[in-house]
Amino acid sequence: MSDHAAPARGTVLGIDIGGTKLAAALVSADGTILAGDRIRTPDGGADQVFAALGELIERVRGDATPLAVGIGSAGPLDQRHGLVSPVNIPGWRNFPLVDRVRALTGDVPVTLGMDGHCFALGEYWSGAGRGAKTLLGIVVSTGVGGGLVVDGKPLIGQSGNAAHIGHVVVDQDGEACACGSYGCVEAYASGPRMVARAKRRGWRTEEDVDAAVLAADAAAGDELALATFDDGAQALAAGIVATAVTVDLTTVVIGGGVAKAGPVLFDPVQAWVKRLAQLPFITELAVEPAQLDNAGLLGAAHQAWAALA
Numbered sequence: 001m002s003d004h005a006a007p008a009r010g011t012v013l014g015i016d017i018g019g020t021k022l023a024a025a026l027v028s029a030d031g032t033i034l035a036g037d038r039i040r041t042p043d044g045g046a047d048q049v050f051a052a053l054g055e056l057i058e059r060v061r062g063d064a065t066p067l068a069v070g071i072g073s074a075g076p077l078d079q080r081h082g083l084v085s086p087v088n089i090p091g092w093r094n095f096p097l098v099d100r101v102r103a104l105t106g107d108v109p110v111t112l113g114m115d116g117h118c119f120a121l122g123e124y125w126s127g128a129g130r131g132a133k134t135l136l137g138i139v140v141s142t143g144v145g146g147g148l149v150v151d152g153k154p155l156i157g158q159s160g161n162a163a164h165i166g167h168v169v170v171d172q173d174g175e176a177c178a179c180g181s182y183g184c185v186e187a188y189a190s191g192p193r194m195v196a197r198a199k200r201r202g203w204r205t206e207e208d209v210d211a212a213v214l215a216a217d218a219a220a221g222d223e224l225a226l227a228t229f230d231d232g233a234q235a236l237a238a239g240i241v242a243t244a245v246t247v248d249l250t251t252v253v254i255g256g257g258v259a260k261a262g263p264v265l266f267d268p269v270q271a272w273v274k275r276l277a278q279l280p281f282i283t284e285l286a287v288e289p290a291q292l293d294n295a296g297l298l299g300a301a302h303q304a305w306a307a308l309a
């Protein structure tokens with residue numbers, strides 16, 4: 001889908017770095033994608049992965065001269081020094097992504113943000129959270145990540161890691177989490193943790209299956225699958241409500257692979273939020289499915305436009 005009809009002026013370059021795909025696009029000030037493409041994230045060492053990204057950037061940029069570059073990346077990352085160490089890209093550890101991209105694109109502002117923050121910004125800019133006063137975006141996938149947008153600006157935090165909604169503790173006596181704590185949202189709501197929980201209940205114990213199969217079984221009425229989605233939904237709702245009372249949320253947008261489950265996730269999330277959100281200022285809290293399949297990329301571009309403002 002790479003095409004070079006883009007004007008040479010008035011665009012920024014958005015880049016989205018994930019463990020399964022790398023995407024880049026030229027994006028105008030109103031959020032229109034003028035040229036874009038994506039590739040599978042290659043295996044290999046640091047330079048091999050970057051070479052593939054560099055080719056992608058050149059192809060998408062064509063003859064255009066972007067005014068700024070915005071990068072959204074899976075974490076962890078070191079925003080201050082422009083370094084990334086995405087968990088699912090083992091070739092990049094403290095990789096100087098900002099400097100390497102700037103070497104390709106010239107001396108323009110290059111911003112770097114967490115993928116969850118960019119997801120929230122993208123949905124705020126052009127998706128289900130458009131214009132929300134205080135937005136929480138949640139990505140439910142192999143982990144649970146997210147971002148907050150407050151009065152049109154991402155809440156970054158002092159280390160760049162604000163809005164780790166997956167690690168809000170919703171049961172301090174609960175299951176061990178990969179982060180070292182107990183009872184985090186992610187320990188109940190991530191795809192792999194839901195699959196493991198369902199198997200402990202006796203669901204498809206001998207099979208190598210994923211959260212998409214669990215969702216299909218739940219949609220078909222399987223009680224073990226439904227109970228597991230309800231547990232995940234309860235944890236998500238508890239994390240949402242904790243955040244809502246803390247920052248006075250108006251809107252929640254949920255995306256990511258597990259959110260593609262649709263009503264088997266959203267129905268119980270909405271029911272649990274209704275039950276747990278009792279203070280008057282959060283009883284109208286809206287919980288919506290994400291609308292974009294490229295929110296992270298658009299959010300990265302939004303970040304670049306903000307750097308020019």
Ligand SMILES: [Zn+2]
Pocket residue numbers: 166167177178179180181182184186
């Ligand atoms: Zn945790």
